[in-house]
Amino acid sequence: MNWLTLNPKLNDWAHKKVWIIGASSGIGAELARQLLAKGAHVAVSARRQEPLHALACVYPDTCTVLPMDATRPEHWQACFQQLKDTIHAIDLVVFCAADYKAVRPWELKADDVKKIIEINLNAVYYGLEILVPYFIERGVGGIALVSSVASYMGLPKATVYGPSKAALSNLAEILYAELRDRGIGVYLINPGFVKTRLTASNDFHMPALLTTEQAAHQIVQGFERGKFEIHFPKRFSLGLKLVRLLPQRARLAMLRSLARSA
Numbered sequence: 001m002n003w004l005t006l007n008p009k010l011n012d013w014a015h016k017k018v019w020i021i022g023a024s025s026g027i028g029a030e031l032a033r034q035l036l037a038k039g040a041h042v043a044v045s046a047r048r049q050e051p052l053h054a055l056a057c058v059y060p061d062t063c064t065v066l067p068m069d070a071t072r073p074e075h076w077q078a079c080f081q082q083l084k085d086t087i088h089a090i091d092l093v094v095f096c097a098a099d100y101k102a103v104r105p106w107e108l109k110a111d112d113v114k115k116i117i118e119i120n121l122n123a124v125y126y127g128l129e130i131l132v133p134y135f136i137e138r139g140v141g142g143i144a145l146v147s148s149v150a151s152y153m154g155l156p157k158a159t160v161y162g163p164s165k166a167a168l169s170n171l172a173e174i175l176y177a178e179l180r181d182r183g184i185g186v187y188l189i190n191p192g193f194v195k196t197r198l199t200a201s202n203d204f205h206m207p208a209l210l211t212t213e214q215a216a217h218q219i220v221q222g223f224e225r226g227k228f229e230i231h232f233p234k235r236f237s238l239g240l241k242l243v244r245l246l247p248q249r250a251r252l253a254m255l256r257s258l259a260r261s262a
Contacts, residue, residue, distance in 0.1 A: 005226030006176070007185035010092065010142065014039035017087050021070050021127065022097030024051040026196035027146065027219070030212040031094065034220055036062055043083055043090075045070070046097070070097045070123035080130045092142040092185075092223075093131055095124050100198040102157040113160050120164035124171070135184045143179075144187040144223075145172045149231065151190065152240045154255060156262035157204070176228060187223065190231040191215050204262055208236035 010016060018035055022028040024046035032042050036059045043064040044052045056063040064086055068075040083090065099119045101112055124145065135141035150158045151165040172188035179186060193199060193206035194215045210218075210233055222230030231237040243251060 006228040007226040009226040010223040016091045017041045018092045019043040020094045021045050024048040027215050028096035030216040034216045071118045073126045076126050076130050094144040096146045100161045103159045116160045139183040142185040146189045149190050149192050149237050152244050156259040188229045192236040208233045
């Protein structure tokens, strides 16, 4: 690994085996398509099977369909065993499954909170329980967590989504610190607004909105450059990073202003 990079550079996709969780739509589906086009063998998982099989029809030799509910720990064990039996090894796992609902603090519903946290955070832990020992035993591998720029600070209407993603960003740093010396790369992906079915319900302006194709391209480039944090679009994510550096009084005043206008 080059000393200027924090992770192994993933360039030789033709010899890589990637498992994408949450590949039926949005960023996960497009990332699967782009990696398949580069020659990777990609296993795709999600609850909805039809989009997965449609993708496998285009790439019958290099796309493996593993339907699963990521919020069910027993599904992780069964799919992991099936994957090892089918393609024998895994080089990179991308946790892309997510749920989102714009929620103000006074609109909280227990069922919504449980659903969002279960898929955005708990499901990642269910997968890590299976995958981390596997990668440690192999002494090589990669784990990618798709978080969000909403993890940077308390943005309006992200009362549940934002904290769930902030937890993922914290977790990614822990994983990097604990696992990098064991040969395991950890990639933290922080997209801005991307045009998906999840963001389609937003009733506010989404600055620097990207297509799923653009988002997946940025992720692939980040993998290939050995980045730890892959954040985009830069004109938006860098602006939020600057806001995060403001004194707390100024930052909170800005967030209050955003909340009033949202």
